[in-house]
Amino acid sequence: MRLLLDTGAMASEPRVISVSKGLEEGSLQRMSEVIAEELGLPAARVAVLAGPSHAEEVCRRLPTATVAAAQARPFALAVQRLFSTDYFRVYTHTDVAGVELGGTLKNVFAIGCGISDGLGFGDNTRAALMTRGLNEMARNGVRMGAQLLTFFGLAGMGDLIVTCLSRHSRNHQLGEKIGKGLSPGQALAEMTMVAEGYKTAPSADALAGKLAISCPLIHEVYDVLYKGKDPRQSLHDLMSRETPSEWQDLPEGIVQ
Amino acid sequence: MRLLLDTGAMASEPRVISVSKGLEEGSLQRMSEVIAEELGLPAARVAVLAGPSHAEEVCRRLPTATVAAAQARPFALAVQRLFSTDYFRVYTHTDVAGVELGGTLKNVFAIGCGISDGLGFGDNTRAALMTRGLNEMARNGVRMGAQLLTFFGLAGMGDLIVTCLSRHSRNHQLGEKIGKGLSPGQALAEMTMVAEGYKTAPSADALAGKLAISCPLIHEVYDVLYKGKDPRQSLHDLMSRETPSEWQDLPEGIVQ
Numbered sequence: 001m002r003l004l005l006d007t008g009a010m011a012s013e014p015r016v017i018s019v020s021k022g023l024e025e026g027s028l029q030r031m032s033e034v035i036a037e038e039l040g041l042p043a044a045r046v047a048v049l050a051g052p053s054h055a056e057e058v059c060r061r062l063p064t065a066t067v068a069a070a071q072a073r074p075f076a077l078a079v080q081r082l083f084s085t086d087y088f089r090v091y092t093h094t095d096v097a098g099v100e101l102g103g104t105l106k107n108v109f110a111i112g113c114g115i116s117d118g119l120g121f122g123d124n125t126r127a128a129l130m131t132r133g134l135n136e137m138a139r140n141g142v143r144m145g146a147q148l149l150t151f152f153g154l155a156g157m158g159d160l161i162v163t164c165l166s167r168h169s170r171n172h173q174l175g176e177k178i179g180k181g182l183s184p185g186q187a188l189a190e191m192t193m194v195a196e197g198y199k200t201a202p203s204a205d206a207l208a209g210k211l212a213i214s215c216p217l218i219h220e221v222y223d224v225l226y227k228g229k230d231p232r233q234s235l236h237d238l239m240s241r242e243t244p245s246e247w248q249d250l251p252e253g254i255v256q
Numbered sequence: 257m258r259l260l261l262d263t264g265a266m267a268s269e270p271r272v273i274s275v276s277k278g279l280e281e282g283s284l285q286r287m288s289e290v291i292a293e294e295l296g297l298p299a300a301r302v303a304v305l306a307g308p309s310h311a312e313e314v315c316r317r318l319p320t321a322t323v324a325a326a327q328a329r330p331f332a333l334a335v336q337r338l339f340s341t342d343y344f345r346v347y348t349h350t351d352v353a354g355v356e357l358g359g360t361l362k363n364v365f366a367i368g369c370g371i372s373d374g375l376g377f378g379d380n381t382r383a384a385l386m387t388r389g390l391n392e393m394a395r396n397g398v399r400m401g402a403q404l405l406t407f408f409g410l411a412g413m414g415d416l417i418v419t420c421l422s423r424h425s426r427n428h429q430l431g432e433k434i435g436k437g438l439s440p441g442q443a444l445a446e447m448t449m450v451a452e453g454y455k456t457a458p459s460a461d462a463l464a465g466k467l468a469i470s471c472p473l474i475h476e477v478y479d480v481l482y483k484g485k486d487p488r489q490s491l492h493d494l495m496s497r498e499t500p501s502e503w504q505d506l507p508e509g510i511v512q
Contacts, residue, residue, distance in 0.1 A: 052383035063379050063495055065384035067502070081501065089384070093444055125420040127308035128345070129322035131414035138344070138408070152394070152408045153502040158387035165421060166379040185371050239319055239345055243336065244459050246347050248411040 015045045016109040017068075017079055021103040022196060023203040025122035028210075030100040044071040047079050048096055050103045051154040053088075061087045067155045069093035069100075091154065098150030101141045105218075106160040107197030108204050109133030109169035112221045113164040115231045117172070119180020129162050129217065136208070139250060143211045148250075171197040184225050201225050214248065216241060270295075273303045273324075273335055277359040278452060279459040284466075286356040300327040303335050304352055306359045307410040308418035309344075323411045325349035325356075334508045339385060347410065354406030357397045361474075362416040363453030364460050365389030366427035368477045369420040371487045373428070374435020385473065392464070392471040397465045402405050404506075428454040440481050457481050470504065472497060 016039065020031040029037070032046040044062045051066030056066055068079035068090050076092040084090045093099055109130060137160075138151035150156055164171050174195040177187035188198065205222040208215035216238055223229040273293065276287040285293070289301040307322030315318055317329055323334035324346050332348040341348045349355055350510040365386060372381045393416075394407035419425045430451040433443035444454065461478040472494055479485040 028324055034397065036500060051499070052380050052387070054378070054380055057378040057380045062381055063372075063384065063491060064380040065388070084499065086319065086492070086495055089499055116319075122310070122313040122316070123418050123424070124308050124310055124313045124320040125318055127414045127418040128319065128410065130307070131410050132321070134413065149503050153388065154387050154410055157408075158383045161417065162379050162383040168379070184449055203344065203455075234320060236342070237341055243340065243345055243347055245349065247327065247405050 006237065013045060014039075014041065015047065015075065016041065017047045017049055018100075019049050021050075021107075022160055022200060023101070023104055024205070025099055025199070025203060028203055028207055030097065030104070032100060042095075043054020044075070045047075046070075046096075047075050048099050048101050049079060049083065049090075050159065052158040054162060054166060054168045058088065058184055063087050063089075065089040065091065065124075065154055065158070067091045067093050067153065069096045069098075069155075071096060093150065093153075093155070095147040095150045095192065097144055098141055098146030099155040101144065102137065102151055102156035103159055104200055105132075105137045105140065105169045105204055106156075107195070108161045108201050108218055108221050109137075109160060109197075110163040110169050111175035111195070111197045111201070111225070112217055113177075114169075114172040114177075115179040115221075115224065116175075116235070118176040118228055119183075119231060119235070121235075126164070130160055133164075133217050134160055135246065136213075136217055138247070139213050140208055140211060142251060143213060144207075170195045174198060179231055183228075197221075198225060258511075264389045266510050269301060270297065271301045271303070271331065272297065272304055274306050274356075277306075277356070277363075278456060279360055279463070280471070281455070281459060284459055284463055286353065286360070288352055288356060294301055299352075300331070302326075303331050303353075304355050305335060305339065305346075308354050308414040310418060310422060312423050312424055315343065318345050319345075319412070321410055322346045323343040323345065323355055323409065325352045325354075325411070327352060349406065349409075351406045353400060354397055354402030355411040357400065357402055358393065358407055358412035359415055361393045361396065361460055362389075362412075362419045362452070363427045364457050364474055364477050365393075365416060365453075366419040366425050367431035367453045367457070367481070368473055369433075369449070370425075370428040370431020370433075371435040371477075371480065372431075372491070374432040374437075375487060375491070376435075377491075382420070387418060389420075389473050390416055391502065392469075392473055393403065395469050395504075396460075396464055396467060396471065398507060399469060400463075425501040430454060433485055434480065453477075454481060 018032045036043045047070035068076045070076040080090040201222045204218045220234040292299045303326035324332045327333040336346040383409045457478045460474045476490040
């Protein structure tokens with residue numbers, strides 16, 4: 001979280017930029033909603049900065065592209081102006097929900113990719129898990145009022161790629177340990193930092209259940225983490241489902 | 257290419273499944289179009305099998321998910337039945353153009369990712385290049401009559417991931433050599449197998465030009481490969497462009 005003190009028309013109103021991720025347990029609220037509620041601010045005063053941006057690499061000034069989202073474009077543009085440099089590129093968005101959900105749900109799929117890598121599977125499996133994961137993310141998000149295209153941009157696909165593939169990702173590390181044979185409890189005990197996806201998985205599974213959207217990947221990760229399901233059995237169950245076309249449960253007419 | 261001899265209603269009509277990729281130089285035709293023309297078949301008799309499926313891993317029976325596309329669903333379903341196993345999953349599609357374009361344009365972006373890795377950049381840069389690459393791919397494809405969502409599925413995003421990140425990818429290898437300082441000519445001379453993206457880059461750049469779609473990534477890869485442009489200058493030019501919102505040039509109303 002970071003306070004933005006703008007000298008323009010917005011100077012008199014406190015505004016917040018959230019760089020936090022997650023869904024609140026129970027309420028399933030996004031972080032900008034929690035921040036607005038706790039600080040007693042209107043939702044329009046909370047912007048979100050997200051995207052594929054490992055801090056370790058931003059510090060080294062490696063080229064990075066991100067998104068700033070706020071309900072009103074001028075606030076998003078102010079965040080863009082504040083953070084843009086020649087190595088940190090900021091695109092603007094007004095789809096706050098989509099940008100936040102992308103950064104949240106990806107952690108569950110990063111655990112799934114880690115499990116696959118730990119089991120010794122290859123690039124094909126990982127690409128399939130990531131693509132089908134983004135599919136689940138997008139279908140959930142649209143039903144929560146997010147815009148479909150947001151998930152195919154930097155806050156969705158971009159952040160998913162960085163998290164699923166990076167050696168910096170704690171969620172991937174957790175999954176990999178489980179894929180190699182540790183129980184979830186043993187794997188968690190070996191972690192020195194929090195793997196957010198572990199906490200997000202039950203909320204994500206509950207969310208999909210509440211929206212009645214078929215999300216087999218989220219569900220299998222949840223079952224492995226919390227129900228003691230064998231990861232190989234999970235993968236077998238995923239592969240032997242009926243194979244429909246790629247896009248199900250999208251509201252009719254959303255794409256022409 | 258592989259002949260499909262079906263015993264059902266389609267038995268009397270020769271049909272072809274294409275597993276080739278690329279755009280024909282000059283005509284910019286897709287491979288299924290070239291096959292139909294050369295064999296004197298209607299386009300409806302050529303199906304396409306594509307997606308993130310390195311042969312090396314399919315041989316080892318590692319879990320893989322792909323798409324079969326044909327103009328009519330029954331033909332796609334016949335391909336699905338023919339190839340589906342418990343480690344090779346096939347989704348069906350009727351968007352032949354989209355499925356083929358995904359498999360073609362990805363090679364250009366894989367060279368771009370290789371260049372970035374060769375220059376020593378990190379996960380953030382690679383994720384940004386892949387996400388913006390898919391954005392260019394989708395915007396071109398939609399204008400060529402493909403369906404937007406196809407690019408966010410296995411034949412688009414999935415295949416892009418596998419190609420941009422895999423040690424098996426020749427296109428990535430070519431880019432990496434250039435990023436490390438070899439000229440394109442020197443890098444090509446060191447390659448023992450064809451990097452398809454080298455041939456696709458001029459066609460892709462011509463295609464974007466013909467459709468008047470802004471595709472800065474395709475253009476910079478082309479300039480590095482064919483015009484002697486310094487990769488660092490290319491990256492600088494990409495990062496210092498005006499930063500709009502993520503989706504430009506999409507036909508109005510395509511997404512609600």
